Amino acid sequence: MYYLPSLNDAEGASSWLPWLGLCAAGLALYGALWPKNRPTYPPGPKPLPFVGNIPQLPIVRPWLRFTEWGKQYGDIVHITAFGYHIVILNSVSAINDILDKRSRIFSDRPRLRFMSFLNGDLFIPMMPYGDTWRKHRGLLHQKFRAGELSIFRTMEFAQAHEMVKRFMTKPDDFFVHVKNYTGSVTMHVAYGYRPSEGRDHILEKADEVTHFFTDNLIKATIMEIFPALHRILEWLPGTGYKEWAFQVRKMLDEVLDLPFKFVENEISKGAAQPSFTSDQLDKVGGLKGDELKDSHKWIKEVAGNIYIAGTDTMYAALLSFIQSMVLHQDAQKKAQIEIDRVIGHERLPEFSDRESLPYVEALYRELLRYRPVTPLGVPHAGTEGTFYSEYYLPEKVVVLPNVWAMTRDERVYSNPDKFLPERFLTSEGKLNNDNIPLTYGFGRRACVGRPLAEDTLWIAIVLTLATCDIAKKTDKNGQLVDVQDLFPDNLISTPLPFECSIKPRSAAKKKLMETVDVNIS
Numbered sequence: 001m002y003y004l005p006s007l008n009d010a011e012g013a014s015s016w017l018p019w020l021g022l023c024a025a026g027l028a029l030y031g032a033l034w035p036k037n038r039p040t041y042p043p044g045p046k047p048l049p050f051v052g053n054i055p056q057l058p059i060v061r062p063w064l065r066f067t068e069w070g071k072q073y074g075d076i077v078h079i080t081a082f083g084y085h086i087v088i089l090n091s092v093s094a095i096n097d098i099l100d101k102r103s104r105i106f107s108d109r110p111r112l113r114f115m116s117f118l119n120g121d122l123f124i125p126m127m128p129y130g131d132t133w134r135k136h137r138g139l140l141h142q143k144f145r146a147g148e149l150s151i152f153r154t155m156e157f158a159q160a161h162e163m164v165k166r167f168m169t170k171p172d173d174f175f176v177h178v179k180n181y182t183g184s185v186t187m188h189v190a191y192g193y194r195p196s197e198g199r200d201h202i203l204e205k206a207d208e209v210t211h212f213f214t215d216n217l218i219k220a221t222i223m224e225i226f227p228a229l230h231r232i233l234e235w236l237p238g239t240g241y242k243e244w245a246f247q248v249r250k251m252l253d254e255v256l257d258l259p260f261k262f263v264e265n266e267i268s269k270g271a272a273q274p275s276f277t278s279d280q281l282d283k284v285g286g287l288k289g290d291e292l293k294d295s296h297k298w299i300k301e302v303a304g305n306i307y308i309a310g311t312d313t314m315y316a317a318l319l320s321f322i323q324s325m326v327l328h329q330d331a332q333k334k335a336q337i338e339i340d341r342v343i344g345h346e347r348l349p350e351f352s353d354r355e356s357l358p359y360v361e362a363l364y365r366e367l368l369r370y371r372p373v374t375p376l377g378v379p380h381a382g383t384e385g386t387f388y389s390e391y392y393l394p395e396k397v398v399v400l401p402n403v404w405a406m407t408r409d410e411r412v413y414s415n416p417d418k419f420l421p422e423r424f425l426t427s428e429g430k431l432n433n434d435n436i437p438l439t440y441g442f443g444r445r446a447c448v449g450r451p452l453a454e455d456t457l458w459i460a461i462v463l464t465l466a467t468c469d470i471a472k473k474t475d476k477n478g479q480l481v482d483v484q485d486l487f488p489d490n491l492i493s494t495p496l497p498f499e500c501s502i503k504p505r506s507a508a509k510k511k512l513m514e515t516v517d518v519n520i521s
């Protein structure tokens with residue numbers, strides 16, 4: 001048996017000396033091997049060795065658990081997964097400090113191997129921060145600057161008018177009508193293409209690709225966390241992974257080609273509508289050979305982004321609007337009273353009325369707060385290590401803006417689980433300064449389609465409120481059909497199917513809708 005020597009006897013003291021020497025040497029070695037300023041990461045749940053916080057990561061609605069962690073650990077929470085560093089931002093001030101003020105560092109995206117495997121860094125929201133991203137985003141930005149969008153307003157009004165008329169004639173199919181509306185607007189902006197009323201070949205193909213992206217982002221992120229699995233799947237015979245990627249790439253090429261050819265054809269007939277693609281083709285008209293081929297490639301890719309990034313996000317927001325109106329009748333009534341007072345009963349609201357309808361505007365803002373379209377935003381990534389206060393954020397850290405937590409932050413929004421458009425109004429009934437930018441993202445990667453989305457959503461909302469009543473449906477036994485606000489766990493939060501009643505507010509409103517002369521060219 002071995003006893004520790006006592007410091008009280010001389011023999012004992014001398015036998016301590018080698019111990020002390022050993023400890024001193026050990027500490028010196030520790031100091032040399034371990035970085036002098038060992039980084040302190042932001043607080044967070046304790047990770048396990050190697051796997052990190054993987055076992056604590058919730059599969060269902062992760063933003064809810066992240067919001068709880070925010071209450072426990074603070075506005076910035078750090079977790080790891082197989083050596084990857086992830087920080088979750090739970091407040092507007094943390095977002096401002098990191099994603100806005102340091103946007104030079106935090107404007108990259110986590111690399112998703114499956115994107116490069118598909119031979120396609122073509123989806124702007126997922127592109128690495130760099131020259132290609134800058135060029136592609138710049139082209140959309142030019143097109144979507146608020147002042148440039150007025151040329152699309154007549155078309156948006158006409159499409160929204162068409163959608164509301166369909167609500168009146170076939171109310172049970174409102175999911176289809178909304179999808180047709182958002183798809184028609186983005187197709188028109190991208191290609192000047194007007195999808196046919198029933199099933200549209202190009203729209204269906206484009207939809208398949210959109211779902212591919214939104215449904216597979218989660219899987220792609222898992223691939224990212226398990227790179228070995230990615231490599232195994234890539235080479236393992238029989239997994240079908242390579243064939244699958246090949247098929248998807250083929251589908252993608254077809255979706256980018258079909259509407260592009262439509263525009264070329266329209267241009268040759270002299271019948272092309274103003275659109276992103278026709279404008280760009282006009283600009284590169286003088287090029288030849290490889291230069292022309294190359295420019296056609298990026299025009300196709302950038303145009304595809306308008307449909308892929310714009311259609312389902314706006315679809316989700318408008319379905320949330322319909323659902324919120326079923327569940328919050330008082331807000332619907334107040335908006336209708338305002339519209340009737342300002343617009344009267346002889347005409348329909350137009351874009352030029354927007355500033356005169358603060359309650360409708362507040363309702364639109366509350367909708368995006370109450371039901372954020374992307375509750376976890378879109379992940380950003382850092383390109384170099386940096387400190388945030390005393391905490392170290394390493395290079396390549398993945399940053400998750402927890403939009404859900406920010407919309408539920410009681411320091412900013414009292415009674416956050418209540419649908420209250422009034423929170424965006426001053427006591428004089430004017431709009432306050434909170435124009436809910438959270439929903440559209442942050443820093444240099446903030447949504448480039450925001451001005452287009454704001455127009456498209458607003459005109460649809462105001463025309464619906466002006467002319468229709470949305471309420472619970474009554475079943476054949478005379479019972480009200482319950483509506484639960486249920487959402488899936490996807491990147492985009494689209495309400496799960498629900499039923500409701502959409503009826504013209506009066507015979508006069510129905511007549512007004514039918515008689516207004518709208519021209520969708």
Ligand code: HEM
Pocket residue numbers: 124125126127137140305306307309310311313314317373374377378379380439440441442443444445446447448449450452453
């Ligand atoms: C309700 C409608 C919409 C919502 C809620 C929305 C939301 C977002 C969000 C959260 C991001 C990521 C921002 C970030 O990284 O911090 C984003 C990026 C983007 N959005 Fe939207 N969006 C909408 C409509 C549109 C539309 C109509 C377009 C049409 C062009 C569009 C095009 C894009 C593009 C291209 C990006 C990528 C920007 C980049 O990475 O640089 N979005 N959007």
